[in-house]
Amino acid sequence: MLTELRERLGMALFHRVAGPEGPATRARIHLAPGPRWFGPDRPIRTVHGDASMFIGGISALLLQSLHPLAMAAVAAHSGYRGDPWGRLQRTSTFLAVTTYGTAEDARLAVDHVRGIHEQVRGRTADGLAYHAADPHLLGWVHAAETDSFLRAHQRYGAHPLDAAGYDGYVADAARVAEALGVADPPRDRRQLSECLAAYRTELRATPExxxxxxxxxxxxxxxxxxxPxxxxxxxxxxxxxxxxxxGMLWLPRVPVVEDIAVRPAGHVLTKTIRWAMTPPRERTE
Incomplete structure (x- = not known):
């Protein structure tokens, strides 16, 4: 009964994140022969393959929304309200392909996203022009995402990395960012912190x-x-x-509640996701 529950929960989570084509996509990503951008020992594989990404992904969306130009582009072009799961599935597939897939498939995925970015143009409610392919705007989206994934893994990852490992993760993520059009992305945690700080004067919580x-x-x-x-x-x-x-998003901190209830719940939830989505080991006689 427990095995059946595990399989049902794992399939439901995988279907939600990867979509109806998930099994076929997963097989292609992991089984197709050919060189990869990242070898089995690279930190990006450890971080992106962990259940902490469920928390890091939500946090990244919140953080990314604080750049008015990025948020205006999302609000006008992404359809996140009408098709939020489709957007999640496309994003998760892109991360999986660039992290684990063949170099050729990773390049094709990047080219596809760059083509979409090239078409996303417009103006904010204040009349400011935006273009999703702008390297500076892409730099913010990348830095916010990388920082969120890293923070989540440090706190909730099954096997947290050491300092060199997390620097390596930032360097790995920079390879994908450069392919997408980011100019000189951060390559270690110090540079990532400096990059985020440099964007601070541009950030604000718009109504969107x-x-x-x-x-x-x-x-x-x-x-x-x-x-729940x-x-x-x-x-x-x-x-x-x-x-x-x-503070910008009017999301106050309640230290006692977070320490006593929220963070422990996060550990329980990520462990549950990890348990559900990891196939049970086959018995050996």
Missing amino acids: ARAAARFILFQPPLPLAVR FYGGLAANAVALLPPWAR
Whole structure:
């Protein structure tokens, strides 16, 4: 019975994240012969393959929304409200292909995303022009994502890396960022921190950013029975944000509650996801 529960939960999570084509895509990514951008020992494989990504991904969306130009592009072009799971599935597939897939498939995935970015142009409500292919704007999206994934893995990862390992993760992520068009992405944690600080003067919580935060945190398109589970992940995603980002989004910190309830729940949830999505070992006689 426990095995059946594990399989059902694992399949439900995988289907939600990877979509109906998930099994075929996974087989192609992991089984296709050919060189990869990242070998089996690279830190990016450890970080992106861990259940902590469920928390890091939510946190990244919240942090990324604080750049008015990035948020305007998302609000006008991504369809995150109408098709949030489709957007998640496309993003997770891109991460999987560039992290684990063949070099050729990774290049094709990057070329596809660059083609989409090239077409995304417009103006904010204040009349500022944006272009998704702008290297500076791409740099913010990359830095916010990398920092969020790294923070999540440090806190909730099954096998946290040492200092050199996390520097290696930033360097690995920079390879993908450069392919996408980011100019001189950070290559270690010090550079990543400096990069985030350099963007601070450009950041603010626009009405679109706060609306996106409300949607992500309080209005997920999920059955009521699943919402407490998601709520635990979302609460930990908020707790992961830098204090200045939380302040901009009007997401106050409650230290006692976070220390006693939120963070322990995050560990339980990520362990449960890890248990559900890891195939049980076959018995040997």
